[in-house]
Amino acid sequence: MATFLSRVGRWAYTNRFKTIAVWILVLIALGVGAAFLSKPTTESFSIPGIPSERAQNLMVERFPDKPKFGDDVSVTYVVATPKGASLTDPRYASAVQRMLDELKTVEKVKNPDKLINPLLVYGTQANPGPIRQQLIAFQEKTFGATPEAAAATVQAGAPVNADATAVQFGAGFDVSAAKNVTSSMHDAMDKVAQTGRDAGLTVEMKGTATSRSKFGETSEIIGIGIGAIILILTFASLVAWGMPILTAIIGAAVGVLGVSIATGFFDLSEETPVLATMIGLAVGIDYALFIVSRYRHEMHKSADRAEAAGRAVGTAGSAVVFAGSTVVIALAALAVVNIPFLTAMGIAAAVTVIVAVLLALTLLPAILGLFGSKAFAGRLRFLNAPDVTGEESVRVHNGQRYVRRVVDHPRVITGVIVVLLILLALPVAGLTLALPNDATADPSTTQRRAYDLVADEYGPGYNGPLVLVVDGRGVTGVPERVQAFDRLVDQVRSTNGVAHAWIAADGINKAGDTAEISVIPSSAADSDQTHDLVTTLRDMESGVEKRTDLTYGVTGQTAIELDVSDRLSSSLIPYLVIVIGLAFLILTVVFRSILVPLVAALGFLLSVAATFGVTVALFSDGWGGIVGNPQPLVSFLPIMLVGIVFGLAMDYQVFLVTRMREAYKHGADAKQAVVIGYRHSARVVAAAAAIMTSVFAAFMLQDMQFIKVMGFALAIAVVFDAFLIRMTLMPAVLTLLGDKAWWLPRWLDRILPNIDVEGEQLGAGTTPDDAPERDSVGTSR
Known part of the structure; x- marks a missing residue:
């Protein structure tokens, strides 16, 4: 390998203009491809095989009008009155109406004419509105509930809390992703909230449309700047430091443009280009640094700069290839976890590493050839150069x-x-894992304050509702299915850890063979109790099927997040075994040692x-x-x-x-x-x-x-x-x-x-200046 890479490095050094032209053409081609093929990154993801995903797929199949959890771009306002006050107070009721009127005018709001005031249509327990009355009648007629039980069930799913001190309402937006919500739309949403606050109400917002986190370039600039200072100190030169930086930036650009093109064919998360940039910059600088450093060392041992470049690529370049191989294995092996968005992130980063290796082996020696004798110009005399010249004595450094x-x-x-x-x-x-959500947001954000307000006014479980998607095709006859659904609701309702459970008016599909049971846990979404509840509900399913011929799955945003965390946790050890095992084999070949x-x-x-x-x-x-x-x-x-x-x-x-x-x-x-x-x-x-x-x-x-x-x-x-x-x-x-x-x-x-990583086949020029040679039987001479 060292011999082959040495030829590559020497050729790139000698044919510097051709090599540079090729990489410029690659950048142009990728830039054109990204301009025409790129699509927005996605903010949602799915994991095939997890129980909540299967249940959600059944829900989408049987209830085609309902979106997947987290797919819609929406805002929800959580509004609460001052302590001791009620939303029935005309002052607060009119403020809520003004907020709704303003919300209807926000740019790209879906179906503004259908936005309703919950205080009017749902009303309160003491003064029920028309929709609340209809829902109570549905529970009485469909499931034979008593008026009191029906009223309690409807209240459990009502947007107005039992004390009439809080209300939730919101709207969806006609955009494909939260990142497409413009700053003017954010300002308009904030203005709606401020209207309620001016009236003395506590108003917070949640939902995907409220996200404003953007990826900035400051981090790359700072990282590159610090890297430049370190390189100047390393090479004691005002010229050499720029070569690793330049190749790293080009490598990161190639990686990001490649990710942009890939978005035209695959759904990639918004973190994918960030990770590719992070890894591309880091390894790009490192790999180029090793080869430039070796090139400087070889220059003192060879009168021909092209030969020195070839030796540098043959020796340090061989190490770069195998070091890059371990990184690529570690990143590409993320595919074994079978989580598509994680696989995509790993492959994107792995391809960026491959690009960094290719740039270090080809473009870097071409740039060294372009600078020629000026590659290490601008010597800073107050700094020690990394290598001594042939005329200097061996320097003992720190x-x-x-x-x-x-x-x-x-x-x-x-x-x-x-x-x-x-x-x-x-x-x-004490390691605990969770997906990012409003519960993990900073307490200063409106999303976190909305989460806390819901927990205070409605109960902790309202932030993490669960959904049982029940398949009743094993039961003959619609009336019999409805009775079976109702009995299952009673069983779920009596389960430890459940605060409320019910089937809403739109909770049975048109065919009458599938039902959605909404479940409110009595604990917070990220608590161990809720995790245990999900496990309990799933364990109940086999017994329910034997008794009633009903089958079901547990889903909902909380269940999905728990399943994702469980899958990732259980995959860590197998992943470690695969990565370390493969890398162990590579390192055994490289070092010829166990x-x-x-x-x-x-x-x-x-x-x-x-x-x-x-x-x-x-x-x-x-x-x-x-x-x-x-x-x-x-x-x-x-x-x-x-x-x-x-x-x-x-x-x-x-x-x-x-x-x-x-x-x-x-x-x-x-x-x-x-x-x-x-x-x-x-x-x-x-x-x-x-x-x-x-x-x-x-x-x-x-x-x-x-x-x-x-x-x-x-x-x-x-x-x-x-x-x-x-x-x-x-x-x-x-x-x-x-x-x-x-x-x-x-x-x-x-x-x-x-594979000759050390470049033994390149001749004596690779022998360390201060090492004696070892003969065939291993003795020094």
């Missing part, structure tokens, strides 16, 4: 001093790091456990008061974090340890090889990790909570894995293992392909 201390005390270093990471991982025992990949995998598990622990402590448990709104972590964060961090962890493993193995293969003893390899790669690995950390941490400035937490978790994971595991624990453990670190069974050595 990285070399650091690793010497590590290899001199390997047992102490290993023990301290392992204990530290285990302690940091302890809070992970123990090095094993230590790499165990080190990753330590670092990711510590990452989860710190993230849970800060964002869920609220340690230190750093986070003002502690909440459960987003359900798909753990599996995404594991995938991304594992890939990046193996990046540093490959870049750092290949130089150690290279020194060992050329005659250094095991301990000396660690020091030599560290001296050649520590500075660039530290710079790469610092850049990666800054890029990820900058995404904490985004409004989207998932991206904010993901940015923090990725940043702290890089710190743990790069600086503690790869740059400290790994040298210590390799020192303890000695020659055993590079042991490989002979039978396995014969089977594994020799």
